[in-house]
Amino acid sequence: MIFKDVYFLGSDNAVHRGDIAVRDGVIVYTGERAPVGDYGEVIEGKPRLVLPGFVNAHCHVPMTLLRGYGEGLPLDRWLYERIFPFEAEMTEEDVYWGSLVGIAEMLTSGVTSFTDMYSFCGSVCRAVELSGIKANVSRGLLSLDGGALRDSQGFYETEQLFADWNGAADGRIIADASIHAEYTSHPEFVRELAGFARSRDAGIHIHLSETRKEHNECVERHNMTPTQYFEHCGVFESRVTAAHCVHVTGEDMALLARHKATAAHCPTSNLKLGSGIAPVPAMIKTGVAVALGTDGASSNNNLNMLEEIHLAALIHSGVAEDSAILPPGETLQLAARNGALSQGRENTGVIDAGYKADFAVLSLDSLHLQPLHDILTGAVYAAQSGDVEMTVVDGKILYRDNRVQTFDVREAVEKATAAAHRIARLLP
Ligand SMILES: [Zn+2]
Known part of the structure; x- marks a missing residue:
């Protein structure tokens, strides 16, 4: 996948603007413009902040x-x-x-x-x-x-x-x-x-x-x-x-x-x-x-x-x-x-080439982020979890646009709720 023209938190702890390219679950490029190539899905077109997961x-x-x-x-x-x-x-x-x-x-x-x-x-x-x-x-x-x-x-x-x-x-x-x-x-x-x-x-x-x-x-x-x-x-x-x-x-x-x-x-x-x-x-x-x-x-x-x-x-x-x-x-x-x-995971937690593509991707277009002078203070003091548009692990999108992609959340909630009520009924 490639994120085009996004804001991201660099390894220097400052916000940069540019592209993040990922291959086989690993970041292969971060910078102003990624070299031309086929990276798979292209994610672009609205203001986003990519943070390390x-x-x-x-x-x-x-x-x-x-x-x-x-x-x-x-x-x-x-x-x-x-x-x-x-x-x-x-x-x-x-x-x-x-x-x-x-x-x-x-x-x-x-x-x-x-x-x-x-x-x-x-x-x-x-x-x-x-x-x-x-x-x-x-x-x-x-x-x-x-x-x-x-x-x-x-x-x-x-x-x-x-x-x-x-x-x-x-x-x-x-x-x-x-x-x-x-x-x-x-x-x-x-x-x-x-x-x-x-x-x-x-x-x-x-x-x-x-x-x-x-x-x-x-x-x-x-x-x-x-x-x-x-x-x-x-x-x-x-x-x-x-x-x-x-x-x-x-x-x-x-x-x-x-x-x-x-x-x-x-x-x-x-x-x-x-x-x-x-x-x-x-x-x-x-x-x-x-x-x-x-x-x-x-x-x-x-x-x-x-x-x-x-x-x-x-x-x-x-x-x-x-x-x-x-x-x-x-x-x-x-x-x-x-x-x-x-966790003993040296290969993640940084947005830089060579690290695993583990990201929290925030959409920057919600009302409480308008207008925005400083992106990092926006992320820490103003952002809400509803601003998380995607969660990416090893280059795979696990959560996107309010939907978990890998399992049926409704079924899990039903089963968990039934279990919680069953146990609560057993206890004084
Ligand atoms: Zn504890």
């Missing part, structure tokens, strides 16, 4: 089934009293349909890849495979009873995930290891899983210092912060995505930076659940890679990455009383390139 760096995609369920509780009560009992009733098929709904929703806001933590990972992977999106999928392991890793059902499922799906769908699916959190684990369990991840050269996905209570209780239990606890267990010897990082200390930040871990910043979830606001500018200053995530649909309550971009850009300016603390170009970099790197 967004990476949702922290998600629980099947949790679309729990959207709006168990509202109004603090995180610990919400988890133990509402979420865990609901999840105990979910089947493999429920997870599949819930995942398809979540993926469809992500495609409508320009998401080309996501990092997920859940159970029934085979169902998540089947949905990813069908949809054409990319994902790093992991089974979130918990050890509430203090049992050994090797005896746990979750570890069995992790091994299955790696055997069946790692590198599947032309490399679109990557299997990661995962520990849910410090407060749902014990050190020996974590140490063993870290060893497993090292032996597979795999990434690890965790929740980290999401709430003040979690952070302080860990310090009481182990005389260590959650970050120190995971370092102590060997987790940071692998590529780590640490979701939230709301209550990390200065020392924690230095530790995360030293180990090249990525903090997945989830502003909506943290605000909604009353967890706080992550010290993103301080993390960036300390050298921590920060990416953006939506978290699950039940703690957000949507999977709209443009909203996370908008919110991240706003709240840190407000907290720091400095409107330049997280400029639009940098915010978009958190949403795309940093997310891609957190």
Whole structure:
């Protein structure tokens, strides 16, 4: 395909105008005018902004089934009293349909890849495979009873995930290891899983210092912060995505930076659940890679990455009383390139020759973008997910003109809705 005469975010983080040519899923040209040739479909004729595809760096995609369920509780009560009992009733098929709904929703806001933590990972992977999106999928392991890793059902499922799906769908699916959190684990369990991840050269996905209570209780239990606890267990010897990082200390930040871990910043979830606001500018200053995530649909309550971009850009300016603390170009970099790197995907997240053709294509003709002096501030502060005209993964258009191209969204919504209501009826 070739995009002719579009605006695009270049590798220098500035907006350029010209052509983007793609062959075999890879960008072969960016610049003023592509050499004459047959690139396949020609996309031209209206004002468009092509951005590197967004990476949702922290998600629980099947949790679309729990959207709006168990509202109004603090995180610990919400988890133990509402979420865990609901999840105990979910089947493999429920997870599949819930995942398809979540993926469809992500495609409508320009998401080309996501990092997920859940159970029934085979169902998540089947949905990813069908949809054409990319994902790093992991089974979130918990050890509430203090049992050994090797005896746990979750570890069995992790091994299955790696055997069946790692590198599947032309490399679109990557299997990661995962520990849910410090407060749902014990050190020996974590140490063993870290060893497993090292032996597979795999990434690890965790929740980290999401709430003040979690952070302080860990310090009481182990005389260590959650970050120190995971370092102590060997987790940071692998590529780590640490979701939230709301209550990390200065020392924690230095530790995360030293180990090249990525903090997945989830502003909506943290605000909604009353967890706080992550010290993103301080993390960036300390050298921590920060990416953006939506978290699950039940703690957000949507999977709209443009909203996370908008919110991240706003709240840190407000907290720091400095409107330049997280400029639009940098915010978009958190949403795309940093997310891609957190997934171990070096070959995407940049619009330049040689990188994968993963794009969020925004139409620039809607009313709230008229007139427009500055395209990047338009994308970050004014654009809505309805402006996403196309989502492209590996050069394939997965979403276009309000339609997901790869599967029947209406069927997925019907099946997911039936599952959600069936489970809700079973519970008090
Ligand atoms: Zn989460």
